[in-house]
Amino acid sequence: MTTVQIEAIDRKLLNQIQMDFPLDPRPYALIGERLGISEDEVLERCRRLKEADIIRQISAIFDSRRLGYSSTLVAMDIPDDLLEGSAMIISEHPGVSHNYKRDHGFNLWFTLTLQPGANVADEAEALGAHGSARRVRVMPALRLFKIGVELDLESGTNAAREGVYEQTRPYATRPKISEDDKRFILVLQQDLPLKPFPFQEWAVSLGVSEDELFAKAKEFEQIGIMRRFAAVLRHQRAGFLANGMICWRIPENRVEELGCRLAEYPQVSHCYQRPIFADWPYNVFSMVHALSRDKCEELAVQMSGEIGVTEYAILYSTKEYKKERVKYFL
Numbered sequence: 067m068t069t070v071q072i073e074a075i076d077r078k079l080l081n082q083i084q085m086d087f088p089l090d091p092r093p094y095a096l097i098g099e100r101l102g103i104s105e106d107e108v109l110e111r112c113r114r115l116k117e118a119d120i121i122r123q124i125s126a127i128f129d130s131r132r133l134g135y136s137s138t139l140v141a142m143d144i145p146d147d148l149l150e151g152s153a154m155i156i157s158e159h160p161g162v163s164h165n166y167k168r169d170h171g172f173n174l175w176f177t178l179t180l181q182p183g184a185n186v187a188d189e190a191e192a193l194g195a196h197g198s199a200r201r202v203r204v205m206p207a208l209r210l211f212k213i214g215v216e217l218d219l220e221s222g223t224n225a226a227r228e229g230v231y232e233q234t235r236p237y238a239t240r241p242k243i244s245e246d247d248k249r250f251i252l253v254l255q256q257d258l259p260l261k262p263f264p265f266q267e268w269a270v271s272l273g274v275s276e277d278e279l280f281a282k283a284k285e286f287e288q289i290g291i292m293r294r295f296a297a298v299l300r301h302q303r304a305g306f307l308a309n310g311m312i313c314w315r316i317p318e319n320r321v322e323e324l325g326c327r328l329a330e331y332p333q334v335s336h337c338y339q340r341p342i343f344a345d346w347p348y349n350v351f352s353m354v355h356a357l358s359r360d361k362c363e364e365l366a367v368q369m370s371g372e373i374g375v376t377e378y379a380i381l382y383s384t385k386e387y388k389k390e391r392v393k394y395f396l
Contacts, residue, residue, distance in 0.1 A: 072120070076111055076115060080115065080299065084299065087297060090280075091265060092263060093264065095262065121299060122389070123257045124296070126286070126292050127295070127296060128251065128292050128293065131240070132289075132291050133240075133395075135180060136184060137179040138204050139175065140190045140203070140204055141174070141175050141202075141346070142174040142197060142201065142203075143174075143200045153174055153197070155193075156174070159178070159193060160393075162176050163391060164177045164389050166386055168311070169384055171345075172201070174197070178190055205340040205341055206340065210337075211326055211337035214293075247286075247291075248394075248395045252396070253268045254268075255391065256268070300389070308358050312353075313380075314348055315378065321339050321350060324350065327372075328350065328369065333365055335353050335354070337350070339351075347377070348379060366378060
């Protein structure tokens with residue numbers, strides 16, 4: 067994939083809107099003050115970066131499990147000559163958000179998120195049958211050590227904020243979501259308009275003030291429903307060409323210890339414990355977005371030496387079939 071040339075000020079801007087997007091009546095003006103440029107320039111640069119498909123969306127990022135949804139990673143082994151057609155069929159499912167071809171015997175990997183009460187394992191098996199899969203492996207997160215994709219465009223690494231380590235947060239604990247909460251979620255998950263007062267029309271649509279909208283968003287963040295409000299980038303368009311899923315075979319009695327250590331690497335954006343199978347022995351997944359495969363390989367060697375685990379596999383995404391956020395409570 068051809069990358070897009072990004073100016074130095076664009077890199078600062080992209081870092082700002084990923085890591086500290088202000089919930090403010092004039093957020094782009096405030097970002098401009100931080101960067102020493104005008105509100106108009108911020109908006110123009112954001113429009114250009116969106117047209118270049120570098121900025122994917124600016125919105126609230128919700129925790130699906132805290133909302134009562136069921137979510138899992140699914141790996142499939144599909145005959146090579148059927149892969150393209152099968153991937154397209156699977157991508158049509160509204161609960162499929164990220165769908166990639168990876169260079170492994172399990173060659174199709176996607177996330178499946180379903181509304182409360184649905185059975186993700188049954189749905190994954192049904193998708194496997196539709197997609198001519200020879201093998202289907204359902205891999206829900208058993209433990210979350212870290213989640214936080216923030217690409218540092220200035221340093222060329224994944225930037226890990228403080229507070230993204232979540233290994234102590236039980237997935238089973240969920241706040242009660244009221245019908246009024248759902249109204250706010252439906253709006254906050256939309257793509258924020260690129261205009262001087264972008265939150266104004268959202269507040270009007272809800273029949274509340276902007277301050278009330280911001281208060282609800284901050285409440286969602288405090289109780290864990292909303293991870294953050296931020297821009298999401300297309301990492302390959304931003305220059306992070308290697309999407310490496312480093313999968314580790316870690317002794318069961320050391321999973322928590324070493325999962326936490328892996329999560330501490332700033333280059334790691336996601337880190338989970340997942341189930342193992344006879345044909346898949348890797349139980350801890352650490353996702354790395356790097357500038358090249360060589361950088362991924364170097365990091366894997368470093369991590370292996372430092373945690374004392376030599377059995378691992380790196381799966382690279384070689385084609386993106388779908389990448390979009392799940393829409394909740396539609």
